[in-house]
Amino acid sequence: MTLIQFKNVTKTYGAGDSTFRALKGLNLAIEDGEFLALMGPSGSGKSTTMNIAACLDTLTSGSYLFQNIPVENLNTYQRTLLRRNFLGFIFQGFNLLARSSALENVELPLIYRGDKVHERRSAANDALKKVGLSNWRDHTPNELSGGQQQRVAIARAIVTKPKILLADEPTGNLDSQTSSEIMSLLTSLNRDLGITVIMVTHEPEMAKYASRIVHFLDGQITN
Amino acid sequence: MFWNSFVLAVHAIKRNLLRSFLTVLGIIIGVAAVITMVTVGRGATQSVSDQISAMGTNQLVVRPGQRRGSGANTPKFKQKDVDLIRTQVTGIAGVAPYSTLSATVIFQAKNYTTLITGTTNDFFTVGNWVLQSGRQFYDSELNSGKASCILGTTVKNKLFGKENPQGQRIRVKQFTCEVIGVLESKGQSTWGTDQDDNVLMPLKTVHRRLLGSLDIERIAVKVADSKKISITQEKITELIRQSRRLPDNMENDFRVLDMRQIIQTLTGTTRVLTMLLGAVAAVSLLVGGIGIMNIMLVSVTERTKEIGIRLAIGALEKHVLMQFLIEAVVLSSIGGVLGLILAAGLSIFGASLMGVPFIFDLQINILAFLFAASIGILFGFVPARRAARLNPIDALRHE
Incomplete structure (x- = not known):
């Protein structure tokens, strides 16, 4: 089943003479349950693709379908709802709230969703258990190692039980040992929970974990 | 949320x-x-x-006015004005004519300059004064102009300290007068003057022995019903204009002040x-x-x-x-x-x-x-x- 689909998507930044065409007619379909790696040099359009997939950025022309719904026709509120219920994010810089505990960080998406306290508490504990950080829930990010912080971020991403996990260079700030641990975790989430994973990466050895690799160059897919 | x-x-x-x-x-x-x-x-x-309420509520004060233009002083009041108000105006609780002067009072080695007010017993009613000790003036004292006086607390303290002044004689100018009472203290007035810095004497005594004239400086009137102050004010004005035979085209040469308005x-x-x-x-x-x-x-x-x-x-x-x-x-x-x-x-x-x-x-x-x-x-x-x-x-x- 096709989960998301880019149809002839273009994205142009800036206006007038100084425009930059980040995407030049992207066509890409991603099936439910895939583990996709997006690769390519910087400026090739892979991050723009991620942002559009994340419903954070709008496209200039073409269409982006999420479960056959054209996202460009949705308003801000609807896109937030979509993001909140179907998408999870992992960033290179972890992007945890520095002064909140691991548990509070994981709970955050559920708070915005309006879940009840005991529901979100147990969901957050479950998520932390899945990433192996049950014993660290009361620690703040600066008390955790980089790998642990990224696991908290993963727990936060999966606590809403999303269909898609969007990972923007998840191992960019980590050493190789920790990186492979994070990749195994993502692989198991993909395999065991059936979450579709879309990952941007520079490193070929990380891309090996993916079931499909998409190469970007100059705003287009090369393979 | x-x-x-x-x-x-x-x-x-x-x-x-x-x-x-x-x-x-x-x-x-x-x-x-x-x-x-x-x-x-x-x-x-x-x-x-x-x-101001402590000075006397429902109070009207009749005083000489200032006539515009002419530099001449406007006339003071006579006993007949007081009698007119007392007999012709209804609904009044008291009429107190008074005249004041500044004088030095002496007791033994102590002397003190204060304000001497010659008046009648109505002054207590009209001005809300209460006696701390002693008594008011007897009618005989008022009628004969006897040398009796009632002291304000400031004067009492300056001359007598903690001593009892009752029955003592103080000297004012060339005569002595007997202290028959002391007023309850009222403290400072709104204008910052000490209201207790005064000595009361019968009006006649002040007229004869201190001022040498029968002119009455002011007449304080207490109105029984606060709703009738304005009417009373008009009535008094009319009475005095008539008594002074002021033609219609002439301004008042006196004023009737309503204390309430001042408040x-x-x-x-x-x-x-x-x-x-x-x-x-x-x-x-x-x-x-x-x-x-x-x-x-x-x-x-x-x-x-x-x-x-x-x-x-x-x-x-x-x-x-x-x-x-x-x-x-x-x-x-x-x-x-x-x-x-x-x-x-x-x-x-x-x-x-x-x-x-x-x-x-x-x-x-x-x-x-x-x-x-x-x-x-x-x-x-x-x-x-x-x-x-x-x-x-x-x-x-x-x-």
């Missing part, structure tokens, strides 16, 4: 305790200033009207002054609000990344708006509460310093607090909206 925003706001404020305190200082000072000004002002107004004039002045000071203080509240806006803008910039994270993982614009708005309101409300506490202290202190009563005014306290809180909404809105409208992608990249 509201509760979560509140908790977040409290956390954010606690994180930067010193900065938060300095931010709300403007609000604290503003609220405290407004409340203190108004409270002390109300106290002053109350004190003015209290003091209204004076309290009106203090009230206007209070409002003015309150308004000036309210400006400082506004300045405090700008301080809050400033610090909230800084806070939004500092937390751009945090806002980006929140927006990316599912916060709506309204959540972020709420978070920062509540933070501003909590901040200004804390300022409001601290301001109320400070104001209570300052008002009590200020009232006692100025010698006016402390009147707690719930209305102005509530008003000032609500004003402070709404300043939070007003000046918190711009920064909060800026936060809510951030582009999540840009916000996430912000370092």
